[in-house]
Amino acid sequence: MILDSKVPGGPLAEKWDRHRFACKLINPANKRKFDIIVVGAGLAGASASASLAELGYNVKTFCLQDSPRRGHSIAAQGGINAAKNYQNDGDSIFRLFYDTIKGGDFRAREANVYRLAQVSNNIIDQCVAQGVPFAREYGGQLANRSFGGAQVSRTFYARGQTGQQLLLGAYSALMRQVKKGKVEMLSRREMLDVVVIDGQARGIVTRNMLSGAIETHAAHAVVLATGGYGNVYFLSTNAMGSNVTAAWRAYKRGACFANPCFVQIHPTCIPVHGTYQSKLTLMSESLRNDGRVLVPKNPGDRRPPAEIPENERDYYLENKYPSFGNLVPRDVASRNAKEQCDQGKGVGSTGLAVYLDFSEAINRDGSGVITQKYGNLFHMYEKITAANPMHEPMMIFPAVHYTMGGLWVDYNLMSTIPGLFVLGEANFSDHGANRLGASALMQGLADGYFVIPYTIGNYLATISSSPQDASHQAFKQVADEAAAKIGKLLDIKGKKTVDEIHRELGLLMWDSCGMARNEAGLQQALAKIPAIREEFWQNVAIPGSGLELNQSLERAGRVADFLEFAELMVIDALSRKESCGCHFREESQTEENEAKRDDENYAHVSVWEYNGDNNSPEFHKEPLTFENVQPSQRSYK
């Protein structure tokens, strides 16, 4: 297979304009002849659905939840980046591009990242026009805050609920199209497979989560906006329903998977406190604007934070990285927290936590200002931990948060299956080996509002507009396979619950393919995963039937896919023997224990092609060339 990224020629700043001009158009009267399926209704899915319907396409949108207003984009707290330079602090499209590609440790495509920076400004304009209530200054102008990995203030926010407000904006645009009859919204549907006919994506198979009915849906193109796979670790900051199933089934139908081992571990989450724990809660990175990360200087110091005198506190990020201080990128902050805890300086009952202290900011700005900025985050923290960060430092620890890896897509966001497009966190394209804060919302909306509306037309113009229906036998065959798999799961009638097995997989992945990875650990994981998978297929207990609302069955289907997918992650982590961004191979570090890239051998995207259940996946490389930035050892000192 030859991977053609289809990056247009010409200078970086002109590529997108040139490409938009080169894209074939479909005239308005013909657009209504094309049907498009969008799977997922988070930021990417909702914005794509609305924008495509506005253009005149017939859109069918699917989501797992009872309403399209609940995609996990809603939980993003901190903000969304844009190169508006409203602060006059030296920001520009090129700087946002540069920060993003550097933050990603030079493992993303230049052209994609530049386009992202270019459309970032349109996103803010669009959202304001929809009525998104961004934070404002007294004069009525939009407010900005700073985020990790950048030295300019370019992050727009709506309190600590930016993701919610942006999603509700996209959702309102989507519902407006539902009213117009241009979008058919199908909630409580889980995509079980994609249907490929003559090498082109032609539809999907879904399960109606209320009735259990297996349904088929045909279209001229399929757009996946199904989010990330962080729940492979069991514990993550993802929503409980977030899963890899749609992406994984697409992979098994011929869509290549890129960089699956690139997983972001977010530094500021509430630490784990018990075995019953179902998920981890993130505390926005924006807290690092005013909070100071610290541990006691002496290992084993168990005094309460208030009793640790100033000269016995180690503000390790400020000491080690004087120019970025507490605002180093997420991967650097996470690794340093782990390092402190490994040295015995961790705090809290488990020793797996560090402090984030706001006392200096409260003394400087007053409690009113801090409450206005972070009140809802402090409130949430207090609900979970019963401690108030206004009076004592927060305790934080890194947790799985975002997956930079995803289905491989070209510049048009099309996967290796023609007609199958992938947007948002589900694709791999823009964040390289580490995503900067406030960039996920930007990418989801860039893909949905401003990229796919152009590039999908370029594909549709090459295919026939004759009506699609699900009568082709391929639909029946794929639906039968999906039903058979459900039947097989229900027939196991074993002893272990889905969560027990999922937790076991998660722990293994966290230990061996988490914040630090090494050859021996990864090899061990590779040996253990098939055994857990075997146990699952022999011994999982799923009560109830397939023809009803059955949440155990839903989870079982997702965990079955995680159990296959985990192996690909480990294979990918093994094959990348360099460290880069979030991917820290202990064998490859600088003398100062920073991630050491190997540009000579690994300046590529690792792309995996499914090759049958019993064979190793086929490995392909998409080389990364840098014409506009010089890859350097990242330094935040």
Next chain:
Amino acid sequence: MSDIHLTLKIWRQEGPDAPGRLQTYASGPISTDMSFLEMLDVLNERLTGEGEEPVAFDHDCREGICGMCGAVVNGHPHGPEKETTLCQLHMRHFKDGDTLVIEPFRARAFRIEKDLVVDRSGLDKMITAGGFVSVNTGGAPDANAIPIPQKNAEEAMDAAACIGCGACVAACPNASAMLFVAAKVSHLSLLPQGHPERARRALDMVREMDELGFGNCSNERECEAACPKGISIRNIARLNREFLKAAILSDED
């Protein structure tokens, strides 16, 4: 951290047309650091092990923002803690030996799908009726072109914080969705972007609410007390003004 033991009386109903009943379970040891949903997880793990069907309940983000979870606990939608979703309610607020009656959000417009899962699609339908600004993608003016006073932006945000969980409907003796509709109408009428359609929006959303079978507002204030996001009933006053102005003064019908 300590463990407590509770008696759980949980509404079990196999499907929309099946009869439902309260079933009693002993919780077993429950850590006070658990969230309410984690307590249900623990019960469900045990039921699954015993070959019984676990209790179906909606949930997703477990961070109090997606609005998917919700049940009535001892008569309180989302439980007894103020401004707290069920997923953010922690077991330290209960005492050893307590009995908890756990029921679905009940309303004429919310059909029970199974156990604690209800159909809240009526909320989406009211947004579809008019809870948006009619602007297509592309061509929006610069975001700073229209200054918006900070106070208005903040007030709009107060209303926009609604998570669409339906607790207000479940709490209302009339099963009215006034607070939900009011939050959206307020959010958009406080911002200049929402002005061109404000009359149309108020009329359409209220009409849709009536048609879906939600009840009327009789100023019980139960919605405000139950709202996990602290949405104020001042928004209902604003909705009433918007509706009246639209009905009397505008030429919309």
